[in-house]
Amino acid sequence: MAQELPSRLVIASRESRLAMWQAEHVRARLSALYPQCSVEILGMTTRGDQILDRTLSKVGGKGLFVKELEVAMAEGRADLAVHSLKDVPMELPQGFALAAVLEREDPRDAFVSNDYASLDELPPGAVVGTSSLRRQSLIAARYPQLVIKPLRGNLDTRLGKLDRGDYAAIILAAAGLKRLGLPQRIRALLEPESSLPAAGQGAMAIEIAERSDGLDLMRLLAPLNHLATAQAVTAERKVSKVFGGSCQVPLAAYATVENGSMYLRAMVATPDGARMASAEVRGDAASAEQLGQDVAELLRQQDAVAILASCLADAAAADAAAANPQAAPQAAPQPGSPDDIAHTQPGEPTGGRSGV
Numbered sequence: 001m002a003q004e005l006p007s008r009l010v011i012a013s014r015e016s017r018l019a020m021w022q023a024e025h026v027r028a029r030l031s032a033l034y035p036q037c038s039v040e041i042l043g044m045t046t047r048g049d050q051i052l053d054r055t056l057s058k059v060g061g062k063g064l065f066v067k068e069l070e071v072a073m074a075e076g077r078a079d080l081a082v083h084s085l086k087d088v089p090m091e092l093p094q095g096f097a098l099a100a101v102l103e104r105e106d107p108r109d110a111f112v113s114n115d116y117a118s119l120d121e122l123p124p125g126a127v128v129g130t131s132s133l134r135r136q137s138l139i140a141a142r143y144p145q146l147v148i149k150p151l152r153g154n155l156d157t158r159l160g161k162l163d164r165g166d167y168a169a170i171i172l173a174a175a176g177l178k179r180l181g182l183p184q185r186i187r188a189l190l191e192p193e194s195s196l197p198a199a200g201q202g203a204m205a206i207e208i209a210e211r212s213d214g215l216d217l218m219r220l221l222a223p224l225n226h227l228a229t230a231q232a233v234t235a236e237r238k239v240s241k242v243f244g245g246s247c248q249v250p251l252a253a254y255a256t257v258e259n260g261s262m263y264l265r266a267m268v269a270t271p272d273g274a275r276m277a278s279a280e281v282r283g284d285a286a287s288a289e290q291l292g293q294d295v296a297e298l299l300r301q302q303d304a305v306a307i308l309a310s311c312l313a314d315a316a317a318a319d320a321a322a323a324n325p326q327a328a329p330q331a332a333p334q335p336g337s338p339d340d341i342a343h344t345q346p347g348e349p350t351g352g353r354s355g356v
């Protein structure tokens with residue numbers, strides 16, 4: 001064990017405040033575990049961070065936030081990368097693997113506003129900011145009188161847009177606000193019953209690359225893995241994998257694990273919230289993948305196939321409008337269709353887009 005420990009470990013991270021907080025968290029934990037090892041952070045601006053003003057699908061989709069970090073690992077400039085699991089594509093490229101999933105922070109969505117205490121208080125016509133198709137769809141279904149507008153950028157940017165008065169309220173992941181020391185910005189937490197979280201929301205993951213020097217990073221990082229969280233997100237990501245990549249579909253998947261038993265809920269919907277399929281399963285947490293598969297199958301038995309087809313048609317229309325705005329001026333501003341992460345092209349096999 002002792003001779004296996006390298007003298008130095010480098011963590012690749014995006015440079016947003018949240019990403020850096022997460023990398024620092026992992027750095028501190030590794031330093032405590034391996035005090036003789038110097039653990040450093042390599043901050044990087046990814047293409048995904050640079051391209052926030054337009055649809056990302058044209059240049060590679062959601063994986064853009066992850067790709068540069070993977071290149072750094074492949075080139076030996078970094079040993080591991082820390083990600084918000086929600087931003088990690090369902091299928092990693094050949095040669096990369098998730099080595100650990102850390103214990104989950106609050107998985108819930110948070111209602112943030114300077115003027116209102118909850119979604120229920122918002123007057124008709126009030127503008128709510130979110131670029132997640134999942135959040136858009138869930139809000140539209142319950143509050144058809146509200147207006148949903150896209151909201152992009154990192155957490156600080158989004159809060160800035162709220163404070164500037166561009167929105168009456170915005171919806172953000174509670175985990176990000178808590179990690180950044182901004183829990184006081186949360187006016188209300190949306191419970192899973194009304195706002196089922198995205199697959200992996202609130203969980204951090206450590207990604208590593210296969211390496212030729214024989215260093216067993218998987219084993220070094222294993223103490224950071226939180227079994228119940230890892231099992232939960234395995235099931236959630238399986239649901240996303242089954243539906244992801246086929247179209248831009250609002251999708252939620254959330255599992256809890258207690259004493260080895262899993263309770264998994266999932267939902268797919270149309271972006272306007274008009275059609276929605278929900279399903280849940282319970283079972284042995286050790287069979288996480290199978291439970292994910294099972295809940296996806298239950299969704300398919302409902303309206304999921306029609307919902308997927310309708311999302312696909314919407315996405316194609318939005319793409320056509322974006323490609324030729326003169327020809328189709330009405331179709332362009334699909335409410336909330338630009339996501340905070342990316343648009344995966346319909347049919348694109350990246351599995352990147354999943355209603356974050």
Ligand SMILES: NCc1[nH]cc(CCC(=O)O)c1CC(=O)O
Pocket residue numbers: 084085086087171172173175176200201202203204340341356
């Ligand atoms: N969409 C981007 C993103 N990726 C991870 C988080 C928050 C932290 C997490 O869910 O782990 C956020 C912000 C948000 O959704 O509001």
